Amino acid sequence: MQPAPQDIAMRDPQEVMTLARMGSMHQSRLSFMRVLLRRMKGEGWQFFRPEWSVNANGEGHAVYTARASNRAYSLVAFAHDLPADQRSDRVIATAWDATFVLFDGVPTESDIKDLRANVPKQEAGRVCDRVLTLSRANRSVRLWDHVVGALAKGQQPDAAQIDAVGYLMRTTAVYGSAKFGAADRAAIENRPELNAPFQAEMLTVYLIRTFVADLVEHMARTQGTAAARLDPALKRRFGIGNSTGLGMAPFLVNHPRLIHNWIAAREWALAEVRGLARASAAEVAIFRSFTDRAALNAQKWHSAHPIQQVKLTQLRADMAALQTHLTTFDFSADRPWNALWRWAETHLGLEGQEQLAALLLEPYGPLIDDAAGCMAADETPARIDGRMDIDTLRTLIERIHPRALGTDWTAPEACARVWYTSAEKLEPRLGERAEENLDAYANALCPAHDAAKLYAALEGAQGPVAAFLLHAPEHRHTVRRLQLAATHPYAEIRDNTTHADMAPIDLLRAKLSFFGATRFDPRSDRWLRITMFQNAPYPDELAHADPDGWSYPPLADAAP
Amino acid sequence: MTQDLSLGELQSLCTRAARGAGRAVGVAEDAGHVVRWLTVRGEDGAGALVRLLTATDGFCAGDMIPDLPAFAPKRQAICPLALGGYLSDVGDLPEGPIGPVWAPILLLPFLAELAPNGVEIAPEAVNDPTPLRLIRREAPRVISQARACVAPETFETLLAFAARTYAPATAQSRAGAGAGVSDND
Numbered sequence: 001m002q003p004a005p006q007d008i009a010m011r012d013p014q015e016v017m018t019l020a021r022m023g024s025m026h027q028s029r030l031s032f033m034r035v036l037l038r039r040m041k042g043e044g045w046q047f048f049r050p051e052w053s054v055n056a057n058g059e060g061h062a063v064y065t066a067r068a069s070n071r072a073y074s075l076v077a078f079a080h081d082l083p084a085d086q087r088s089d090r091v092i093a094t095a096w097d098a099t100f101v102l103f104d105g106v107p108t109e110s111d112i113k114d115l116r117a118n119v120p121k122q123e124a125g126r127v128c129d130r131v132l133t134l135s136r137a138n139r140s141v142r143l144w145d146h147v148v149g150a151l152a153k154g155q156q157p158d159a160a161q162i163d164a165v166g167y168l169m170r171t172t173a174v175y176g177s178a179k180f181g182a183a184d185r186a187a188i189e190n191r192p193e194l195n196a197p198f199q200a201e202m203l204t205v206y207l208i209r210t211f212v213a214d215l216v217e218h219m220a221r222t223q224g225t226a227a228a229r230l231d232p233a234l235k236r237r238f239g240i241g242n243s244t245g246l247g248m249a250p251f252l253v254n255h256p257r258l259i260h261n262w263i264a265a266r267e268w269a270l271a272e273v274r275g276l277a278r279a280s281a282a283e284v285a286i287f288r289s290f291t292d293r294a295a296l297n298a299q300k301w302h303s304a305h306p307i308q309q310v311k312l313t314q315l316r317a318d319m320a321a322l323q324t325h326l327t328t329f330d331f332s333a334d335r336p337w338n339a340l341w342r343w344a345e346t347h348l349g350l351e352g353q354e355q356l357a358a359l360l361l362e363p364y365g366p367l368i369d370d371a372a373g374c375m376a377a378d379e380t381p382a383r384i385d386g387r388m389d390i391d392t393l394r395t396l397i398e399r400i401h402p403r404a405l406g407t408d409w410t411a412p413e414a415c416a417r418v419w420y421t422s423a424e425k426l427e428p429r430l431g432e433r434a435e436e437n438l439d440a441y442a443n444a445l446c447p448a449h450d451a452a453k454l455y456a457a458l459e460g461a462q463g464p465v466a467a468f469l470l471h472a473p474e475h476r477h478t479v480r481r482l483q484l485a486a487t488h489p490y491a492e493i494r495d496n497t498t499h500a501d502m503a504p505i506d507l508l509r510a511k512l513s514f515f516g517a518t519r520f521d522p523r524s525d526r527w528l529r530i531t532m533f534q535n536a537p538y539p540d541e542l543a544h545a546d547p548d549g550w551s552y553p554p555l556a557d558a559a560p
Numbered sequence: 561m562t563q564d565l566s567l568g569e570l571q572s573l574c575t576r577a578a579r580g581a582g583r584a585v586g587v588a589e590d591a592g593h594v595v596r597w598l599t600v601r602g603e604d605g606a607g608a609l610v611r612l613l614t615a616t617d618g619f620c621a622g623d624m625i626p627d628l629p630a631f632a633p634k635r636q637a638i639c640p641l642a643l644g645g646y647l648s649d650v651g652d653l654p655e656g657p658i659g660p661v662w663a664p665i666l667l668l669p670f671l672a673e674l675a676p677n678g679v680e681i682a683p684e685a686v687n688d689p690t691p692l693r694l695i696r697r698e699a700p701r702v703i704s705q706a707r708a709c710v711a712p713e714t715f716e717t718l719l720a721f722a723a724r725t726y727a728p729a730t731a732q733s734r735a736g737a738g739a740g741v742s743d744n745d
Contacts, residue, residue, distance in 0.1 A: 435732070474585070
């Protein structure tokens with residue numbers, strides 16, 4: 001039995017909430033995929049496939065039902081025979097290989113008829129409040145054809161080809177929370193199994209993974225009677241891919257209370273582990289094993305993009321340095337994890353530090369897993385405290401945004417970018433201020449700049465904030481954010497999100513690491529591909545599997 | 561045919577519409593929130609917002625704020641988003657008559673926390689804009705709706721205001737946000 005952790009301060013938000021560090025975050029025990037699998041395993045959820053109606057061309061539908069203790073949720077999948085020239089990962093696409101909803105309960109024939117009329121259209125359709133998520137996916141064409149071809153001949157696909165891609169299909173959007181008529185978060189947030197963030201979305205992707213594995217075997221069977229089934233060990237190597245672009249970036253700015261709760265949960269967990277007076281042999285063994293697997297993950301993680309290649313080189317070097325350091329590290333010292341962390345702060349880069357932050361949590365589920373229950377947020381806007389004195393507000397800006405106050409906002413590079421929404425399918429986009437006339441459409445997605453503007457506007461002002469805001473409503477959203485950040489220190493990104501060198505993929509990676517994504521593979525500075533649920537047990541394996549142990553590749557996958 | 565919307569959809573549409581009608585970001589955020597608050601309590605918040613945005617389209621923000629301490633209009637009438645926001649910030653209810661105020665029902669969500677059971681407008685507004693008093697309710701308003709039913713003309717007007725915030729599609733803007741044309745790898 002461990003004594004209670006000693007008091008270690010959580011990391012300074014000025015250090016954590018930078019784009020460089022957010023763009024180096026890794027999945028952890030508190031990631032939403034792992035939270036979901038722990039719950040499903042712990043509660044003994046059961047999984048069924050009540051419907052499978054797919055023809056030889058791969059067209060039709062299927063239903064997968066996950067039965068929790070007192071409710072059921074069903075993935076309704078529609079499979080399409082998509083011409084290759086229509087396969088696009090963009091929001092502005094209009095057709096996909098497969099389209100899905102997560103349905104609240106078990107759909108009737110009439111429900112499925114309604115869904116079939118709308119779900120394949122995605123954003124152009126409407127869904128009802130029994131729908132919790134709406135999503136779509138496209139095949140990874142080369143791998144799909146290889147796997148179907150091999151299975152049809154009665155053979156197994158090539159492991160190296162599977163590893164090179166990592167998924168048979170990639171989703172290009174998973175919409176939840178009220179989009180296109182779907183159920184509001186408020187309708188489901190009080191259900192224990194959906195209270196943690198993004199649980200409906202993660203369940204959707206988890207069930208999509210099963211559907212895709214079934215579909216690839218089905219397509220092989222339509223080509224030959226001697227078709228093989230996927231070897232379970234190979235099958236587990238398939239995750240679900242995801243293409244994510246700019247659409248996700250504004251989320252990090254638009255949900256400050258939620259982001260605070262995510263980061264604060266993880267930072268609290270890290271501080272708890274660092275505060276432990278000692279580490280048992282079993283805990284050290286778990287940590288060493290996960291460290292070796294994370295090092296293997298860094299070796300197997302590939303990217304064609306220069307930005308990520310540099311980061312991967314750094315991560316691999318960091319992991320090698322960590323492994324070397326662990327050969328002589330004295331775990332019997334007082335507060336060993338804190339000592340290791342302090343070493344990492346001066347010897348590892350951001351990738352390695354953030355990887356270590358995730359690894360330190362691995363042995364300590366009983367200590368830190370409950371923090372997942374604090375990651376949801378009531379996002380009803382709080383009342384502005386209009387009685388706050390302007391001097392206090394000024395001090396608040398100085399405390400939260402010192403970098404913004406030291407920035408020359410008249411420099412072209414400081415405001416080089418404009419976040420805006422396109423009339424085209426309302427796709428969020430990022431433009432170059434100097435090249436396009438977009439200022440009239442700019443979305444307020446640079447809190448640092450807004451804080452600096454407010455600070456300048458407060459010059460010479462006195463008295464309560466309310467009177468100031470009545471005459472200067474353009475600062476209202478900024479005051480609301482600052483007052484939230486006063487008590488929610490991780491709510492606010494401290495960097496300039498309109499700088500010429502800002503890479504939106506840093507924002508995407510922060511969010512996706514909390515989902516539990518791996519193998520971040522940027523294709524530009526503004527969109528990337530990831531893998532979800534790679535190596536995870538399938539529903540029919542979950543009862544006998546470790547719901548956390550899949551998160552890094554098994555050491556058996558190491559090249560001989 | 562009324563439009564069935566989720567509350568989140570309506571809230572974000574109203575936020576966008578208020579922004580498209582020229583309201584500041586924080587005021588537009590309030591607009592989305594107050595419409596949702598009214599909707600779940602069975603009131604036509606979306607209709608009230610459309611009345612306000614239509615009546616004040618093109619007005620300067622400074623012309624729609626109240627003159628203090630009398631809470632009289634600077635020009636024709638007071639914007640309930642500006643007035644409601646101010647009263648909410650200050651945390652006090654004015655005792656005397658105020659206004660006239662456009663679409664005064666939009667004040668109610670701002671003032672819900674300023675009295676134990678919330679606030680009521682007296683007299684119940686018939687004309688718009690209208691002078692009024694704010695009185696404390698004896699019983700709170702009950703939440704009765706989990707979805708929004710919006711009249712088609714209200715919905716169309718909200719869409720039209722929201723559309724002002726969307727940048728026209730250009731080839732340049734279309735480039736670079738994703739893989740582009742082909743996803744066949």
